[in-house]
Amino acid sequence: MEELEQRLAITEEKKQELFRNNLGLVLDRDFFHVAFNTDAYLHDFYTQLEEPAMRMVHTYMPTIVAKLPKGGRMCDFGAGPTIHLGVCFRHSVDEIFFADYLPQNRNELVRWINKESNFDWSTVLRTIACHEGEMNSWLTMEEETRSKVRGVLHCDCLKDPSIEYPTDVAEGFDIITTTYCVEYCTKTEEEYKLAIKNIARQIKPGGYFIMGGILEETWCSFGGRKFACLYITEEFMLTALRDAGLTADDEKTTSLYQVNGMFLICAKKQPH
Numbered sequence: 640m641e642e643l644e645q646r647l648a649i650t651e652e653k654k655q656e657l658f659r660n661n662l663g664l665v666l667d668r669d670f671f672h673v674a675f676n677t678d679a680y681l682h683d684f685y686t687q688l689e690e691p692a693m694r695m696v697h698t699y700m701p702t703i704v705a706k707l708p709k710g711g712r713m714c715d716f717g718a719g720p721t722i723h724l725g726v727c728f729r730h731s732v733d734e735i736f737f738a739d740y741l742p743q744n745r746n747e748l749v750r751w752i753n754k755e756s757n758f759d760w761s762t763v764l765r766t767i768a769c770h771e772g773e774m775n776s777w778l779t780m781e782e783e784t785r786s787k788v789r790g791v792l793h794c795d796c797l798k799d800p801s802i803e804y805p806t807d808v809a810e811g812f813d814i815i816t817t818t819y820c821v822e823y824c825t826k827t828e829e830e831y832k833l834a835i836k837n838i839a840r841q842i843k844p845g846g847y848f849i850m851g852g853i854l855e856e857t858w859c860s861f862g863g864r865k866f867a868c869l870y871i872t873e874e875f876m877l878t879a880l881r882d883a884g885l886t887a888d889d890e891k892t893t894s895l896y897q898v899n900g901m902f903l904i905c906a907k908k909q910p911h
């Protein structure tokens with residue numbers, strides 16, 4: 640039996656081979672380490688104004704930010720190689736953290752902090768400036784954001800604690816954002832609920848959770864690869880939030896935006 644299990648188990652070598660020969664296969668999270676191409680991701684999602692998933696976030700995030708209390712620390716969980724949510728919060732929080740699971744993405748974030756990244760964020764920055772209502776502010780956005788960034792952390796939504804804190808960083812955030820992450824790294828509804836709980840535990844009581852994602856979809860593609868996405872409905876997503884101690888129904892503390900199957904929600908964590 641053990642021998643059979645060993646033969647069926649997918650080895651790192653087999654993953655590399657499957658990935659190289661991938662002819663339209665939908666890759667799941669087990670392939671992230673080898674298949675997630677940081678440069679291709681940035682190019683496919685962050686160089687085109689018309690990219691709908693990002694347009695959705697950039698359209699509504701400034702409104703959400705404007706409604707939240709000022710100060711404290713925020714973390715973009717599963718940020719990938721992206722800085723844009725930190726940019727949206729640059730004036731409203733005191734400290735910004737980025738967290739991601741993959742080393743290639745954390746390396747890109749560190750390169751950006753050190754001004755060594757080759758990626759040109761200007762298309763995204765101009766879009767954010769446009770929604771913030773100050774067209775020329777994009778020129779100073781990266782510097783303003785860098786001045787608030789305190790670290791790039793490792794995270795894994797399937798673990799508790801889901802964020803690895805260095806010894807000099809206190810636990811807990813006033814605001815956690817996460818976009819297009821949880822449904823890509825969970826394979827079942829149980830895992831999705833667990834991931835939301837693990838992330839929500841890192842929010843201080845009374846803090847805020849802002850999540851963007853895709854409803855009723857099973858895959859997305861970038862960099863010429865297809866990645867699996869957990870099929871979730873709006874009602875299931877809201878249940879996962881409620882079960883994690885987040886408000887999903889209070890009109891005063893919850894904002895929910897939806898466009899063409901994509902959503903952006905801001906929910907408050909219950910105060911103890």
Ligand SMILES: C[S@@+](CC[C@H](N)C(=O)[O-])C[C@H]1O[C@@H](n2cnc3c(N)ncnc32)[C@H](O)[C@@H]1O
Nearest residue numbers: 717718719740741794795796797818819820824
């Ligand atoms: C589709 S990307 C989204 C990146 C970014 N948030 C954005 O909106 O462009 C999904 C991200 O989930 C991260 N990820 C993969 N497995 C994860 C896990 N177990 N826990 C947390 N994040 C994970 C990947 O590293 C990747 O950066």
